[in-house]
Every structure is written in structure tokens, then in C-alpha cells.
Amino acid sequence: METLKGLLAIVMTSVLVNNYVLSKFLGICPFLGVSKKTDQAVGMGVAVTFVMLMATAVTYPIQIYLLDPNGLGYLQTILFILVIAALVQFVEIVLKKFIPALHRSLGVYLPLITTNCAVLGVTINNITDGYNFLESMVSSLGCGLGFLLAMVLFAGVRGRMEESNPPKAFQGIPITLVAASIVSLAFYGFIGMFAD
């Protein structure tokens, strides 16, 4: 029961309080780039969640059973990015071959994720936070869901924004960032919800 409560706290914290996009600034590029339409935003969010879970499942054992016992901690960055890049490519090939329907809806987003800092960030954070395997997986799930939530909410905001008419200098990227600031302000209210 106690562990379940702990896991739930991890999920809620990573979805609402420490939202990867809106309070940790990880994965801003896809957040601003692929949030024009809600269905695209959902596709991207699901793909990121999926890759985060896979990446954690692979990198966590590498860190614990390969790097830590051999004192190779300094190889973490270089190994993790290579593993994630290879993994994404592998997942894409497998999806294309065996589940073409899923590949059509998610596949296009996968290559974009290879150099997504949110995925590398979540794998490194899981190690530095000292989570065990189950907690790491739950935290990755939470971060992915948080990313999905932020994407979907922001896609809704942007839909409204398309109809507005900002000053010339603000058109394009600047007004998008200001809108992101307001969405982020909403999530700012969750700080202190899980004071530990």
C-alpha cells in the first residue's frame, strides 16, 4: 500500500508539478512545432511516452549492471544517446514490418524523437534521483503523460490563437511563446501540491 502511494505520488509529481515541458523546459521543440492540430499533438505525445518507457527499460539495466559495477559512470551520456538513437530506429523498423497501421499514425514522429532532450533527460533523471526499476518506469510514464497533457492543452490554445491578430512583431514564434507562458502559469499553480 505504501509503495502504491509512493508510485502515485511520482506520477502526479511528474505530470503536474514537474511537468517536463512547462516547468523543466525539456522537449520544447516538438512542443512548439507539432502542436498545431490536436490529433498531431496526441500522436506525438503518445510516441514520446512510448519511447520514454522503452528507453528507460533499456538504459536503467545498462546503468545498474554495466556502468556502475565497472566504474564507467562517465560513459553515461555517450552510451545513453546511442542506445536511444538505435532503439528508436529499431522500434520504427519493427512497427513498419509488423504493425503497419500503428506505424502510419506514430511512425512519422519517431525520427523526430531521437534527438529529443526530454527522452534523454528522463533516463538521466531517473538515475540521478535514485529510483529503483519500477519507480523509474512509473516516473517515465508520468513524464510522458505530462508531455501528452501539455501538448494537447497547448494545441487547444493554439487553435484559438490562430484567429487572433497580434502586433506584427509578435506574429509567429513570439506569440506562441507568450501563449506557452500562460499555459505554464496554469501549471505553476500545482507547485507545493506534493511538498515532501
Place this chain on the structure above:
Amino acid sequence: MKNKLGIVLKGLVKENPVLVLVLGTCPTLATSTSVVSALAMGIAATAVLVCSNVCISALRKLIPDMVRIPCYIVVIAGFVSIVQMLMEAYLPDLYDMLGVYLALIVVNCIILGRAEMYAKDNGVVDSALDGVGMGIGFTLALLVMATIRETIGAGSFAGIELSFMEEFKIPILTAAPGGFFVFGCLIALVNHITRGKAPVRKSFDCESCPSAEFCRKGSCTAAETAEKEGNADGNA
């Protein structure tokens, strides 16, 4: 000689990686909460950028075209690890302050972008100068943002309390929403000053994304084209 100076200077203003090309948004937003961390991030990224540009430029004839992106990533990740180890040993406070963002220099699109856009077609000296210019441009943009956020948000500059700001602090500027807001306003200011003369990115579309070419087979462009064709069919 003037030419060489031009390579450095274009990164500073005309093609500023952060404010004009809008690359590397994540570290810009995350580390501009204080002047010290912004400076540390800028210097670390510049070091990695110059080293990786030189290395990739020197190896440009050896790296096969098919596997160039993984090769670039390995080179960049290697230099990032070196910077991480040096910082952990000599500047442990800054290492703790930057935390995970130091490791995330690997996926900073400025560095991969310059490798793909410049270093792979140009000589070693030019690539090094390009790295220096882009690195200084990145650092300057970070410093401008950090100065605004720290002085107005926390009422201090590089950790020194400014007594006259005491009563006018807006603490939200050092938090996440303030980061987005200040960044948006700065880009708007640059837009206004240049009035369309600089190659400002209009949006985060693939067309204006320098990484589009190397995110394998340009699959995002493929997705967009497919969508456009779909729309065309609908219209027809």
C-alpha cells in the same frame, strides 16, 4: 582576413542562433534564471561546439554520408563527457547548478545543426571560427535573457543584491512562465528591429528547421507533404 572576421561576426548578430534562428530553446529557457548559470552554460556549449566543429570538419572526408548523423552524435557526446568531467572536477558548484542540462548539450540542436550546415562542407579553420561566433552568439543571448530575468525577477545581478530593485521585484520572471514570456518578448523585439531583414524563423515548421535534413529522410517533411496532399485531395 576580413572574410574570417565575417564568419565570426555573423554568429553574433545576423545569424544569432538563439534570437534569430531560434535554436537551442531548451537550454536557453532553463539556464537563463541567473547570470552565473547562463554564463556557465554558454561557455560549456561554446567549448563543445568549437571542438566538435573542428573534429567533424577534419573528418568530413572520412565519414561516409549514410552514417554521418550517428558519427556526429558520437563526436559531440564525447566532447560533452569531457566538459562534464572537467566541470565536475574543477567547478563542482556550477556542475550541480546546471545538473542534467549539462549532459543535454548532446541534443542541443545548435551543435548538431552547425555540424550539418557548416562543418561538413568547410575547412577546419573556418569551422572553428564559425563555432566561436555561434558559441559567443549563444552565450550573449543567454546573458541578455538572464540579465533581464535575474535583475527584474530576483533583484540581483550575478548574485549581487541590487538594493534599488528591492521593491520592484517580479519573482515570476525567474520561474518557468517568466522564461517563456521574456523569450517571446525578446524575439518580438528582434523581429521589430530587423523588420524582416534578417532570416528570422517564422515558425517551428520543418521548412524553417535546419535539422529537417538530418532527421532521417526528412520524415517530418514527408508527413507534412502527405498532409498537404491529403488536403489537396479533399479540396479537389
